[in-house]
Amino acid sequence: MTEPAKEIKVEDIKTAAEGKGCPVSRALYFVTEFLAGPMCGRCFPCAMGTYEARIRLQNLVGGKGTEDDLAALRRISSDMVEASFCKKGKDTGKFILDWMETGVYQEHVAGRCPDKTCAALIEYRIIPGRCINCGDCKDVCKDFAIQGEKKKPMKSGYLPFEIRQKRCTRCGNCISVCPVGAIVLVDALAAEPVGV
Ligand code: SF4
Ligand code: SF4
Numbered sequence: 569m570t571e572p573a574k575e576i577k578v579e580d581i582k583t584a585a586e587g588k589g590c591p592v593s594r595a596l597y598f599v600t601e602f603l604a605g606p607m608c609g610r611c612f613p614c615a616m617g618t619y620e621a622r623i624r625l626q627n628l629v630g631g632k633g634t635e636d637d638l639a640a641l642r643r644i645s646s647d648m649v650e651a652s653f654c655k656k657g658k659d660t661g662k663f664i665l666d667w668m669e670t671g672v673y674q675e676h677v678a679g680r681c682p683d684k685t686c687a688a689l690i691e692y693r694i695i696p697g698r699c700i701n702c703g704d705c706k707d708v709c710k711d712f713a714i715q716g717e718k719k720k721p722m723k724s725g726y727l728p729f730e731i732r733q734k735r736c737t738r739c740g741n742c743i744s745v746c747p748v749g750a751i752v753l754v755d756a757l758a759a760e761p762v763g764v
């Protein structure tokens with residue numbers, strides 16, 4: 569006899585969400601898992617609210633968030649707390665409101681992820697003045713996002729190491745192997761790091 573499927577609890581999704589990056593990413597993870605699992609669709613504020621919340625959160629994580637998204641998220645969450653039929657919907661609205669209190673949502677509208685976890689809002693960059701042209705970063709990059717060539721004895725010209733942002737998947741492998749700390753993680757909006 570097959571065992572009945574174990575019910576996914578809202579509290580368990582919330583616990584898992586705490587390890588999923590910044591508060592906006594956590595909320596997006598939470599509503600996505602809630603939609604896929606415990607959300608039954610029996611009442612409008614929770615069913616429609618969670619769908620719309622996911623779209624608004626995707627905008628913020630993707631670097632396209634606006635003040636309209638923030639206002640919509642506040643409205644949706646408050647309606648869920650007030651009018652959802654059961655505790656699952658009320659808790660979901662409360663969790664989103666709690667995460668919004670951090671101020672990090674506003675930062676995303678301004679194009680910054682303070683925790684540096686939203687790929688659309690960050691960039692890895694090489695500081696030319698620190699780079700010793702060892703090539704370790706290029707060797708470790710599985711996405712072929714780093715160009716440049718190692719310095720060769722008796723050869724004066726060489727291609728400096730640089731990250732091609734369009735290819736970079738923000739995996740972070742390069743930063744951990746650089747022996748001289750020449751790779752930095754910055755806001756995508758930030759000006760070029762100064763060479764030192
Ligand atoms: S609040 Fe409860 S009853 Fe309403 S859709 Fe959400 S899970 Fe279902
Ligand atoms: S963050 Fe990852 S994908 Fe981007 S350049 Fe570094 S190793 Fe390559």
Ligand code: SF4
Nearest residue numbers: 699700702703705746
């Ligand atoms: S690992 Fe660091 S020092 Fe070596 S090439 Fe890359 S950025 Fe330059």
